[in-house]
Amino acid sequence: MLNATPQTTASHTRWLSRLQQLPRETRDTLFLLALVGWIVLPQVPHLPAWCSALVAVVLLWRGTLALTGRPLPHRAWLIVLLVAATAATRVTHGALLGQDAGVTLVVSLLALKTLELRARRDALVIFFLGFFTLLTGFFHSQSLASAAVMLVGVWGLLTALINAHRPVGQPPLRESAALALRMALAGAPVMIALFVFFPRFAPLWGMPTGELRGRSGLSSTMTVGNVAKLALDDGIALRVRWDGAPPPQRELYFRGPVLSHFDGQQWTARGGGDGFEAALGPPPRDLQVSGAPIGYELTLEPSASPWLLTLDAAPQAPELPPGWRARQTPDLQWMANRPVTALLRYRAQSWPQFSYGQTGWDGRLPRQLGAELQLPAGFNPRTVALARELRAAAPGNSPQAIVQAALQRLRSGGYSYTLEPGIAARDSADDFWFDAKAGFCEHIASAFVVLLRAAGVPARIVTGFQGGEINGLDGYWVVRNADAHAWTEVWLAGRGWVRVDPTGAVMPGRVGQTQRLRPPPGLVAGAIGTLNPDLLRQLRAGWDAVNNRWNQWVLNYTQGRQLDLLRGLGFEQPSWEDLGKVLAGLLTAAALVGAAWARWERTQHDPWLRLLDAARRRLRAAGIEAADSTPPRELAHLVEHAPWAAELRAPLSRWLLALERQRYAAPGARGSSAAPSLATLRRAFRQLRWPRPS
């Protein structure tokens, strides 16, 4: 029993060998179906259920057909399925055009096209649809993970494409995969060069409402929880270059939308809507500024909104590029005449000491302040009661005293600043003042304003940015989305609208220093943290660093950074035409390299032949004509019979014969004195004496 038959192989190796024995068409089809599945899988959470089900059923059906070798379904089936998918898209999304409907349609088409996949050439349409679907995956996420999924998908599609163009036999997939990887690596420099230097244009058509996320992160409405999302976004909102020294942090309030109307859950601008109507009001006529102005140049990143962020308060319009006009709302906010969809740079001048809104009405509230006292009925009863207490306790019912009392309560009432206060209850102010006693700037400002309004003091919320930091590299003052802030303005008789930042009472460090809170750790992080806090810290720091780099260098690589890069390269006033010039320069350099290579490729590469060519040219100059194909032995023969002196002929003919021996000697004899090396021959060639032509 020495040659016993081996045991039956384990089932998985049996499966593997069965897979390897599949005919080529079947194997290629199954690979392509697996690819389609990989590409569609990350988008399943964002697709309608019927679409995912359709894709799964179609892929399985086609896979079964491929494995069993049965014929493909009749074309009528495909048409029926296509019409059904289109109708379902229309019903689900309400339209056939648009982002979500388009994604659903493309995914359905991709799946249905596999049913028509007969020959290798038909796969081309699937490849191109597959590339599309990879792109649509980015609508929902552009994180590192989605980038990795995209890379694997591209690699798979390239492998399938290369495999489809090898018609001979059954080439192994790994050969095509290796070539695809090499091609992708070779194409990576092109990708990096184009990514860095290709100009970032504004969206080419329309503004897909609700789909384009404004990068500044501010919005004209504030529901509790809106601003917290931005606090984690390190994307740059704006950049400032101060004319002189940067002002102190406590004066760095950039004014955005002012929200006056509260319906119990959502704050909106005066007049409702998206605040654009507010721009129709007249600018404040009683803005008084004092002190030294601060001049600056502000570069605003693109957003879907027309707000021009300025430092409080700017009485004059910012100097905008031609084609732009600015209006000031009655709330001191500047707005442009169209949304900012590209990088916008403007100059402005602000006075940090200002006052407005006082109309000299002898302490009576102006008519226009009705909106700022309005509170919805039936909300926040405990806050209303507290407000009445404060009002009663304040000496002379003076609004200043009420404000001070409220701030004192914030300071000493056990309130804290957190980014995760939990789900906001219906009565958000009650929740803040009495139950949770924690929140972020939005909660604090909203609860504060509700309290003050209930106490009869007109107040409103101002959103915008606070703070920022200097960028060590280029000296710009950088304000990120994480610096989004909400503070309040209180109307005091005789002083007008006065800025009160209640967050400063809760957490002094939030205002005046850059301190960005981290979200509380998740489950895994929490577990690691209890086991080994150091490891957790290092992991988190490492992941933060990687993620930060990813965000900064890839996701937030905007027009602003491109122009910064150009400035770093030496351009004085970079614009997108300079980007075009850089690209054209790179293309020219590549073309020149290509031409030089083509020229080099035409020359003779064999060093022995080059040496022989050189010798032949010298002989031609000396008067011996020999064809290009003459071997060295014949040249030596011609030299022997040339009418020259013997001491000229002998070394030449010896050298030529040595050249022949170098090429044709037996392998063992190479390198010896009988058959010298090519380097020796080259040296000897330089020392040869050639006769002059007679």
Added chain:
Amino acid sequence: MCTKAVRWELNQHEFFAPFANPWRPLRSVFEFDIKTIATPAFPVRANAAFDHHPPALPWWAWRARLRQRWALWWQGRLPRTDTLLLTQRNVYILPTRAGWMLGVTLAVLLIGSINYQLNLGYALTFLLAGCAAAGMVVGHGTLRGLALQMAPPEPVFAGQLARLGVTLINNRRTPRWAIGVALQGTRQWAWADVAAGGQTTVEVAFAPPRRGQHAVPTLVAETRFPLGSFRVWAPWQPAARVLVYPAPEPQPPALPAGEPAPGSGHAGGARASGEFDGVRGYQRGDPLKLVVWKKYARSGELVSRDTQQVQRQALWLDYARAGPLAPEARLSRLTAWVLAADAQGLDWGLRLPGIEIAVDGGPAHRLRCLEALATC
């Protein structure tokens, strides 16, 4: 007719000389047979694309005539060589339709990335563009450096396919994949992969239209590897020639009677002993096909034909005696007779206008006669 054919071949050479005047009007060079005028739709025959007998085109088909003139001029410039090393100078590259589709896809991806401000979308688009550029280089490198060699083609009979053996020699350290060889203008590709440092032979066939010595038509080595977006090709005009014998007549009459050999006295052989003409006893070593089997079946005696006897009768295959037929039909009959005589192991001589081949036998003699029949 025979001499006229020779002169026609000379005209052909003149036209394809490297310094020929390309502006010579077509009609004066090519004497075309009425039968070769293309049908009104004038498609290029699949196996006759510029096999030096281009179809005559009507006067109003100016685009086709331009294309034909361009193709002829181009072919005239190709060097005629049986071994060709493909370098950057003789390899051409252009995008295919699938390549344009890829370009459109890239453009749409780019527009999508711009409109939705997706930086990763830019990365995807540019990565694909980089891969396409790398694919262009890989595709060009698949043909560049390849050596093509043509084996001398075997002679064939008219109506048969002439098979050309093309050897692809790869001196690179990496393999070359998906190289196709075909006649220029046709789409019947013979695909091959060539291993690193190895060689592969593929076979391409074409149908020569008539007998004679034909130059091998232009071949094209092409590849669309790796992404199918670029078509890389190299035209090649081999210097080899294919000899096409006349097609043998399907049912030829019997071989003609022998003529008295010079120097032999009497016609008719010895009919003593009731034996057949030219028959003798079987000797060891006689080829079996000369044995008269009917006699063996009847009487059990082994007798074989006496070729010497027949030789005294001197079989002569004569053009003038091949029957009242057209010249080509006569040549067909002669070919059939040559083949029959060779099958029977006889010795024969061939007489054609202007050529006389002495009586002989054997395969070399057969080849000589066939060649004479082909080129007369």
